[in-house]
Structures are given as C-alpha cells and as structure tokens.
Amino acid sequence: MPASGVSAGTYGSATQVAAVTVDAKGRVTSASNNAIDVSSQVGSVLQGFDADTAKTDVAQTFTAGQRGQLTTLTSSSGSVAIDFAASNNFSLTLSEAVTGITVSNATAGQSGSIFIKQPASGGPHAVGGWAAAFLFSGGTAPTITQTASKCDRVDYTIRTATEIQVVWTGNY
Known part of the structure; x- marks a missing residue:
C-alpha cells in the first residue's frame, strides 16, 4: 500500500478533537488536531463551574433562604x-364558585x-370538584372557609401523577 501522507500518531486529546478525512476507498488521506474552544460558550451554552450555582444532581447545603414564586390562579366558568x-x-x-379543579404536569x-382566599365582598364562594388525584385526610375535601377576606391553605405533596396527598388548614 502506498504511503498516504498522514503522520503516524494519536489524534485527539482532552483539549483537541481529531479531524480525519477518508477517501472513497476507505483510506485515511489526512488527519489533524483541532483545539476545542469552549471559552466563548461558557455561561451561554455551557454551564461553567460556580460554587454559588445550584445543581440538580447532587446534595446541597443552602446558606440562605430559598424562595419560589407565588403563581396566581384564576377561575373561568367555575373551573x-x-x-x-x-x-x-x-x-x-375566589371570584365565583369553583366546581372543578384540574391538574397537569404532576411530578412525584x-x-x-x-x-x-375569599373576596372582601361579593362572596362567599364554595370550592368543590377537586380532581380525583387530590387525596384528603379522611377521604373528603374540606369545606372552604366562608368568611370574607379569609384564606385557607392546602399543602400538597405529589406522590405519583395520580396521587396528590394534601393537608388543609383554614380561616387565616
């Protein structure tokens, strides 16, 4: 077999990627190393190491309070x-009686x-029709507080997509 002009050696490393050209007969006709430049990608495409960045695949200790947003729900035609x-x-x-509560994207x-919360005026409104996935202690959903401006709290833990265990406290 005639010489291909490619130097014998190992191509590619932790900082370089091998570029290999093969002709129609399956012969390597060129090989080279190309530097891997990720510096322009860090922070946009790649996540650089940052001790203050929360990770989702390791145990962590938080040294400050963590907060999630409070998302506003609305009702439409009782749903x-x-x-x-x-x-x-x-x-x-509440702006009306709620007769149906549905859920999506329930993740264990x-x-x-x-x-x-009941409105300051125009209420009180009842809440019912909880999705079957909501499992209340005793098997029955509570009667929501019927006093103007009072708030009830339903704390939940999603066990499976079809089982949401809840604890209700009311009249705040």
Missing part, C-alpha cells in the same frame, strides 16, 4: 386549572401550597 410545572405555590382569590416529589 380552575393547576399546572404544577408553573410553580410550587399558588394563590386563588413536588410539594407546595395552594392558598384559597
């Missing part, structure tokens, strides 16, 4: 839709609170 991908904590100020391990 409330809770998208658990949007937040962990939700707030609903998520927990949070749903605050349900």
